[in-house]
Amino acid sequence: MPTNRQSRDDDASGPFHFKRGIDIAVAITLALQILAGTWYASAANARLANHEIRIVALEKSSAETVDKLTTAILDIDVRLARIETQLASVQRQPTTIIAK
16 A cells, blocks of 8 residues: 555646656756856856956056057157258258259
8 A cells, every 4th residue: 555655756647747756866967067067157267367367467568568659659759850850951051053
């Protein structure tokens, strides 16, 4: 004679039937999925930390490059001003053509 619990577990009165117990395979599968999710999250966190370090380094490098370019542009401006001054003084001098 089946016990009351067995009759409830085995009684399929509707189109769907669920057992009360959890199979060991389901428990292992859930545990492995939780473990895999945790592993993935920790790997994603490590990648994010690595990216943050690289971004800070790139920003610093970019700032240094901008400073160097600014200095170079200022130097070019000074040189161009000198050339323009020399060109203006050369254009003011009278030119003489000597025929041979």
